[in-house]
Amino acid sequence: MPLDDALGPDPVDVAIGARMRLRRKSLGISQGVLSERVGVSFQQIQKYERGANRVSGSMLVAIAAALDTTVGWLVGEEGGLSDAADEIVGALAITGAVDLLEAFAAIPRASARAALVTLAQEMADR
Structure with a gap:
């Protein structure tokens, strides 16, 4: 299926970004600190958290390590979040x-x- 930027961010990318933001905020670290830990600009972290840019596999591993969590949790395969919890995480991704x-x-x-x-x-x- 071709990707169409006009349709907006992919829901999977938005969900991953929401989990990144939730974990980062729960640790009390800024986007700047996270960006330094993984070697990208804080603007790139903003884009990841909004789902505007996709996170590569290697970057996902680096972000998970920097946030002291697992890739599985960031992609929603760990932690047993229900559909309702996923909806809440998505709502928390809103600026x-x-x-x-x-x-x-x-x-x-x-x-x-x-x-x-x-x-x-x-x-x-x-």
């Missing part, structure tokens, strides 16, 4: 999603968190 989640978790009042959820749902419906 700003992890930042929003961290800010949400830092809101001390449950009523304020509920109000924010209501606001987001209203904005999504429009």
Whole structure:
């Protein structure tokens, strides 16, 4: 099947990028630090995480080592993620999603968190 850039990133590349971002953020390291560890620019890491560029096999191995995980986990073959969990990982790949989640978790009042959820749902419906 021919690849067509007009169709956007391949869902597999997006899923791999989302797992990269999730793991990187959970370790508390920046794209710059990861890029230094694997020998590419931080812009390249951004492209990998968005799924805009495919990760070669050798780079996937290097990234997995730099993130102290396995290639199997990065490609979704380990860890037993359900379809729902895969959907969540995909949503976390959206720029700003992890930042929003961290800010949400830092809101001390449950009523304020509920109000924010209501606001987001209203904005999504429009």
